[in-house]
Amino acid sequence: MVRGTLAQLHGMLGYIHFIGKSDVESQMQQCSTNDSQQVIKDWQVRRETIYRRFLFYKEFYALNRPVLLCEGWTDYIYIQTALKALKGKYPDLVTVDTSGKPSFAFRSLKYADSNTGKILQLNGGTGDLSKFIHVYKREFELFLGSPGMAHPVILLLDNDSGCKGVLSAAKQMKNAEISRDFDFLNVIRNLYIVLTPRLPGKDDTSIEDMFDQSTLSIKLNGKGFNRSNIGDSGSSYGKAVFAKKIVEERASSINFNGFIPLLDRLSSAISAYYAQRQSRH
Numbered sequence: 001m002v003r004g005t006l007a008q009l010h011g012m013l014g015y016i017h018f019i020g021k022s023d024v025e026s027q028m029q030q031c032s033t034n035d036s037q038q039v040i041k042d043w044q045v046r047r048e049t050i051y052r053r054f055l056f057y058k059e060f061y062a063l064n065r066p067v068l069l070c071e072g073w074t075d076y077i078y079i080q081t082a083l084k085a086l087k088g089k090y091p092d093l094v095t096v097d098t099s100g101k102p103s104f105a106f107r108s109l110k111y112a113d114s115n116t117g118k119i120l121q122l123n124g125g126t127g128d129l130s131k132f133i134h135v136y137k138r139e140f141e142l143f144l145g146s147p148g149m150a151h152p153v154i155l156l157l158d159n160d161s162g163c164k165g166v167l168s169a170a171k172q173m174k175n176a177e178i179s180r181d182f183d184f185l186n187v188i189r190n191l192y193i194v195l196t197p198r199l200p201g202k203d204d205t206s207i208e209d210m211f212d213q214s215t216l217s218i219k220l221n222g223k224g225f226n227r228s229n230i231g232d233s234g235s236s237y238g239k240a241v242f243a244k245k246i247v248e249e250r251a252s253s254i255n256f257n258g259f260i261p262l263l264d265r266l267s268s269a270i271s272a273y274y275a276q277r278q279s280r281h
Contacts, residue, residue, distance in 0.1 A: 052119050056139040059109060059116070060190075061148040066106040066270050070156045071125060072230070074243040075207050076108040078157070079266075081251050082210070082259040089260070093267055106154075106270070129155055130165040132174060137188055149190045152273035154266065158197040160204035166193065184269035186276075192269045197261040208239075210258040211247075218246055 030250065060067065070076055083094040084102045096102045111117030122128050122137070132155075157163045159180055170187045171178050178185065185193040196205045208216065208227045216225055220237055225246070228239030237245075 016066070048119065052121075053139060053142065055116055056117055056136075057143055057148075060136070060153050061140065061143045061146075063107070063148075063151050063153070066151045066273075067107050067153045068106045068155065068156060068266075069111065069122075069129070070108070070207075071129075071162070073110050074230070074239040075156065076110060077243040077247055078207055078210070078259070079263075080104060080108070081247050082256040083263065085254070085256040086260065086263065089090070090263055090267060092271070096162060100108060101187075103217070126157060126162040126166050129157070130169045133166065133169040133187060133191070137173060137192055140189055150277075152190045152192050152270055153270055154184075154192045154194055154206075156194045156262075156266065158204075158206040159198055163195060183265045184272065186269075186272070190273060192273065194262070194265045194269055197265070207262070208242075210256075210262055212255050213257055215246065215254050218250075220245060227276060 013275075068076070068079070070079070080094075080102065083104065086095060087094050087096050087102070093105050094102050098176055102165065109116075111120065111122040117123055120132075122132060155166065157166060163180070167178050167180065170185060170193060173188045180195060181198065182195070187193055196207050196209065199209060200206055202209065206227065216227075218225065223235060223237045225242050226233070226236035226238055227242075229236070230240050231238045232241055
């Protein structure tokens with residue numbers, strides 16, 4: 001007998017979820033009684049619960065390298081481009097082959113607007129991540145005793161008002177006061193939080209604050225960067241354009257040294273988990 005793989009099981013469960021969703025919608029239209037509709041709804045909940053638990057196991061428990069979760073997809077571009085530029089300083093996080101293609105030591109889980117994100121109830125932003133911490137604890141209790149947790153899962157967040165809900169959830173897990181000045185925080189098991197460092201004169205910081213002012217001031221077609229928007233407007237461009245047109249396309253002329261304190265935190269969190277894990281064995 002040939003053992004199946006997680007990837008094969010993922011494909012099967014994903015197919016069942018897709019077909020089941022269409023089937024439920026069809027059956028609901030044909031049912032004429034509330035009792036019959038409730039039976040179908042209950043079956044749908046059980047099916048989605050099984051799929052969600054599998055995804056938790058695959059993405060966060062049986063992972064084959066560290067996982068990075070950011071608030072938005074543009075954050076991944078910033079981090080990966082900065083690491084590529086600073087590759088000599090972070091050989092534990094990135095290697096670059098002779099063609100210039102980078103290979104990262106962690107996986108960036110881009111969950112927003114994905115089917116995986118919908119099933120895991122991660123649609124972007126810190127609100128979902130606050131709930132995620134509580135769900136993380138509950139789901140992991142089902143897997144304990146089986147091989148896993150070989151690598152950490154890291155939530156990388158802006159150090160502003162948005163992170164307070166996530167830190168409040170972490171506080172409940174740890175039953176302790178939590179400052180926003182930590183380099184990294186081990187919330188529970190292999191789950192960590194890394195915040196953007198505070199800067200002189202700034203109580204709140206976002207990941208865009210890691211860029212220098214000359215980069216943030218670059219104009220495109222007469223428009224300036226507005227970090228409060230993801231898209232484009234008549235008078236300014238938002239994060240999506242900044243990530244693609246400025247950070248990626250002009251990476252060779254950008255000074256990424258402002259990212260060093262943040263990348264140090266990311267590297268330290270990963271190293272701390274491995275040291276902690278080794279001390280237990």
